[in-house]
Amino acid sequence: LGFLKEQPLDNISKEKRSKIMRAIKSGNTRPELCVRRIAFSLGYRYRTCDTRLPGRPDLVFRSRKKVIFVHGCFWHVHERCPISHIPKYSLWRQKLLANRKRDRNVLNALQREGWRCLVIWECELTALDNVQKRIVEFLG
Numbered sequence: 368l369g370f371l372k373e374q375p376l377d378n379i380s381k382e383k384r385s386k387i388m389r390a391i392k393s394g395n396t397r398p399e400l401c402v403r404r405i406a407f408s409l410g411y412r413y414r415t416c417d418t419r420l421p422g423r424p425d426l427v428f429r430s431r432k433k434v435i436f437v438h439g440c441f442w443h444v445h446e447r448c449p450i451s452h453i454p455k456y457s458l459w460r461q462k463l464l465a466n467r468k469r470d471r472n473v474l475n476a477l478q479r480e481g482w483r484c485l486v487i488w489e490c491e492l493t494a495l496d497n498v499q500k501r502i503v504e505f506l507g
């Protein structure tokens with residue numbers, strides 16, 4: 368968590384913060400749908416939100432024993448991403464740090480059980496070509 372200490376004071380304006388929050392609320396499931404559509408169009412078939420696995424991965428490729436998570440940058444605290452800035456003095460802070468810790472535990476648990484995991488971040492969806500490439504490289 369070293370990078371958190373280097374964060375400057377919470378200097379995002381109120382206006383900008385509320386804009387970000389609105390975008391997050393309204394776009395909550397969109398990134399996930401976008402990744403599903405890409406994987407599907409590439410010919411991959413998957414289950415969604417498999418509750419038998421730790422963390423309910425967004426896309427599950429059982430025969431390959433691989434999963435893809437689609438993470439919102441804010442809620443899942445994407446490092447060095449402008450959307451994921453952690454407020455220094457805010458009620459959000461504890462919540463976000465807890466999310467981050469939980470995500471790590473989930474990935475560790477899956478890997479221990481022999482699953483390979485790919486995390487696709489919300490901000491990556493501005494370059495769909497790259498996302499496509501990453502999915503193909505990951506799934507083979």
Ligand SMILES: [Zn+2]
Binds near residue numbers: 445450489491
């Ligand atoms: Zn991001």
